[in-house]
Amino acid sequence: MAERRRLLIEPARLRDAQALGRLGLTAAEARYLKRVLRLRPGAEVHVVDGCGQLFGTRLTPEGELSLDRGADARLQTLAAPQPRLGLAVALMRRGMDEVMRMACELGVDHLQPLQAQRSVPQAECRPDRWGVILREAVEQCERLWAPELLPVLSSDDWWNGPSGQSLRLIAVTRDQASTDLSTLLAAHGAGAGCCWIAIGPEGGWTSDELRSAAEAGWCGVGLGDTILRSSTAAVAAATALCSWRRAVQRT
Structure with missing residues (x-):
């Protein structure tokens, strides 16, 4: 070809x-x-x-x-894919460039960088660079819809940002009560206008962040039996969301 x-x-x-x-x-x-x-x-x-x-x-x-x-x-x-998919990811020391590129290639529609309470001072924060990466990724992967890169927000300002009609998920660890992301998505239809998942920093979410997210209607989900690096977790979550959307579109 x-x-x-x-x-x-x-x-x-x-x-x-x-x-x-x-x-x-x-x-x-x-x-x-x-x-x-x-x-x-x-x-x-x-x-x-x-x-x-x-x-x-x-x-x-x-x-x-x-x-x-x-x-x-x-x-x-091509009409915009539905439901829309959003990835909110806390700034991390290394790996943000790769997360941006891979999320674009996989099909994520909205990207929200977050300044979390445990984001380290050395965390990467290069919005201009991410814009270039996303442009190149769109050209390479043959997407017709470019993802939206949103301005960096603090986690405190973010939890009430997405519409209440959106499916809002937050990745958590060591929480036996949380449902696995793939299991939750399989049981959920395509009613949500957008499905968001938030990924924490290397040190994890603080108890204050988890409480604020829960009060704003975010549902905790797990990403497997092991503890993942933030960059790995972001890509794993994006992969699960995009696979779910393809399955929903086929039904």
């Missing part, structure tokens, strides 16, 4: 390009197409707007992308 070359372009910029029939490239985009992918004039490049639309373009001798005007340029239109 031929390699699919993709660029993620903001919707407003793409609308302007459609009106003109051509899309000017930034220096970084031109360098990626010409030096990294080594494309020549006439090569096909797929452009995604991050909002469910895929467009066909071709690289011109002038170093732009040509595309048809109007709807003729669209190759595919």
